[in-house]
Amino acid sequence: MATASPPFEVLISEVGPRDGLQSVKNRMSTTDKCAWIDALAASGLREIEVGSFVSPKLLPQMADTAAVVAHALRHKGVTVMALVPNLHGAKAAIEAGVHKITMPISASPAHSLANVRKTPEEMIDEVKNIIALRNEMAPRVHVEAGISTAFGCTIQGVVPEDGVIALAAACARAGVDEVGLSDTTGMANPAQVRRLFRRLIAELGGKAGAAHMHNTRGLGLANCLAAHDVGTRTFDASLAGLGGCPYAPGASGNVVTEDLVFMFEAMGIRTGVDVQALIAAREALARGLPGEALYGMTPLAGLPKGFGQDSYGPEHGMTRAGAF
Ligand code: ZN
Secondary structure (H helix, E strand, O other), X not given: OOOOOOOOOOEEEEOHHHHHHHHOOOOOOHHHHHHHHHXXXXXXXXXXXXXXXXXOOOOHHHOOHHHHHHHHOOOOOOEEXXXXXXXXXXXXXXXXXXXXXXXXXXXXHHHHHHHHOOOHHHHHHHHHHHHHHHHHHOOOOEEEEEEEOOOOEOOOEOOOHHHHHHHHHXXXXXXXXXXXXXXXXXXXXXXXXXXXXXXXXXXXXXXXXXXXXXXXXXXXXXXXXXXXXXXXXXXXXXXXXXXXXXXXXXXXXXXXXXXXXXXXXXXXXXXXXXXXXXXXXXXXXXXXXXXXXXXXXXXXXXXXXXXXXOOOOHHHOOOHHHHO
């Protein structure tokens, strides 16, 4: 049948320029950030979190986010996204012209107080204020809530699943367009991921959002696959796993975009992203942050023989069972 099919089945949301750069000591210049974003966009990525609107005193490496947003907006078809911790940041992000705002809301009260000096309930009030501002200033800007420490907290330990789902539902009621779950601390396992995303989708339907997984204990890809298996279709990842993990030397921070795209493409699940171009984008990253550790297995091993050819895919014997 010759029906036109969409160019992708999962959305890979690149968070390196925000999540990655925010976690490394060295600063990348605005010019280098823009060159890196150009290379990311050239690989076919359709959503890029380009920075955060936070106090430059707290995070001087994010002080140029408005300029970076202005540059990224040149890439037609790329959703330009920024993180905001509060109403002030949301206003700055909207003024800069972002398409999408993401706001972290911690499911762990201990983490929330340590991070933003607010309880999760107080953060919901801030979400309501942001939605009101969005509706007034820029109704087309998409607002995402990311439930951080959804799978465990380094301060309080276990985070009750009922509380995570209740907080996600409260965000949806407050008016956000989607709610994702973040393994901020790298504590998630695939069984837990399956359980929580299944509940999230049952509770929020079309507002259930991205899986933001870390690779602290090597389970990043397994956790993404678990989320995919229960219906998640948006995945956050960071080129070269930029950021590392302060608790686990040698482990990347976020899931490595190159490995995640390789996994889906090898399974015949289209991402719309060219793995080779993605690997090439590492050069722009390395140029902007000399000496920084770059992670990822696929860039080291290279692509397997025959990858990307017609015979490589589920219809031709490369079934999921065969591939794993
Ligand atoms: Zn992260």
